[in-house]
Amino acid sequence: MDADEGVEVKQSRIPGAGKGLFARRAFSPGDTIVAVDRPLVTELEIDRMLDTCSWCCQREATNPTERTMAASMGLPSGSTKIKSCTGCQRVGYCSKACQAKAWKREHKYECKIIGVKDRPDLPPGVRGAIKILGCLKADPDSEIVRVHKILNLWPAGDPKGLDEVSTRDKKKFDDFQLLGHAAWHYCGNPKIDGLDPQSISIGLLSNIMNNAFNLSSPLDSVNLGIGFDPLICSANHSCDPNASLAFNQPRQEIRALKTIKAGEEIFIQYVEATDPFNVRQVELKDTYLFTCQCSKCKKGASQETDRFLKQPEELGPEHHKLADKLASKHESRLSKFMVPGGDVEAQRRVAAMQAEAYSVLENEQTALDEVREAIQMCISSKLWSWARQPIPQLCRRLLALYIESGSIYQTFRLGIKLHVEILPALYPQEFYPDRLINAWVVSTVINVLCGAAHEELYQELAQGGLDLRLIYFGFLFYVHEHTPLMFGPNTPFGRVIDSTYRQIMAGVSIPEADIKEKIQATWPSLEALAHNVTISSL
Structure with missing residues (x-):
């Protein structure tokens, strides 16, 4: 049985959710649940377009120190060489084989578009929509089936979906409209018999951007870009997932983390599931526009992920001045890190320290000393254990540095x-x-x-x-x-x-x-x- 034959897409049992991915047979921990040779949309971040293969996503380490280290560790990035497309000079490939696959499947539809002199680099979602529109324009009879699979996802797949996006996040709605229209315009305002390409473009862009997953190599911590595939993206989120995404450059899989019985819904994590309750809730609402109601979130801020080694009221006076200064710095973000109950001033101080630590984590350009200082701040407060977020994520960032x-x-x-x-x-x-x-x-x-x-x-x-x-x-x-x-x-x-x-x-x-x-x-x-x-x- 093929990996994707062991699952089916049907209505989720989560209140308010749309469709979900369900197991048609039992899976054991480590089993492949779903596998696609390459996500339908595989788009590199702008700063990765010239040092990473646009087809297989193998990266070339261009920093001499990193390249030497990677070579000594036997990592592909230590020997990979990326050569730019001679046509557009905007994307690169690690081999002629990858370049040929990319050209046949998608790059021929974007090469002249992104290669226009002085045109700024286009965002990943726009490039993905351009390629799909190009395929649809070239062969509407066969490609329309693939397009419908993409458009069936939320929000475009729900008659009221985009209206809901507009109500929940007007800026995001406007971005979807603007970028979707841009993709259609860059494609030359195509007209296809019986179809409305402009509306299709907006729907494609909306569904890609709202359902995309991050792509990174298991061999390093570098964020490569985004992936989107209708089958993979049918899996809903849980903060207690029973499955995990595995990107094998370019193969994308969903692997079982736990025993899954036939008929069970398959859940992956959209955000870091070991983050505190409030952090998960805000990130899911801001990024994916829903309030998580998984079994873990129903228990609120009472899980291990939310516990400190001591109460916020016990924060030492040596940290009060720093915390008060950070509270002013992160005023607009404090609600994301507040924990209900207890002394409000104490909670505000701890929230400010959390906001600072997460701010360091979210900045991809943060220097090594800044990461160490953020860890030091949390550990020295004696509130954080080494296993409480964001310490583990900061440690992984420090390891990479x-x-x-x-x-x-x-x-x-x-x-x-x-x-x-x-x-x-x-x-x-x-x-x-x-x-x-x-x-x-x-x-x-x-x-x-x-x-x-x-x-x-x-x-x-x-x-x-x-x-x-x-x-x-x-x-x-x-x-x-x-x-x-x-x-x-x-x-x-x-x-x-x-x-x-x-x-x-x-x-x-x-x-x-x-x-x-x-x-x-x-x-x-x-x-x-x-x-x-x-x-x-x-």
């Missing part, structure tokens, strides 16, 4: 902190994407630390009871065992993992079972080191 700067030992220390203490508290599945990706980064960094250039540090750790070579095998085995349950073997991530595993084990004469026994004996030393990592020591 350490990698980019070539800070090997800091990457190692933060990586093991994430692996041992932070990520398991958030994601119980060992094959969860964040846990796998982090473990892979740690394994490659340990491999570097085992080299001659770090001999002194290696010996120092060995004297403390930490055998880095054994720890390396521990992380390698972990990733090799669990990767098939999320990304599969025949994917960019899976191939890197399997190739590394085979190469390393080919030079080992000791049975794997014996290595695992030794790993088990030394692992407590690693856990002790991870728990002793503090923000001041990073």
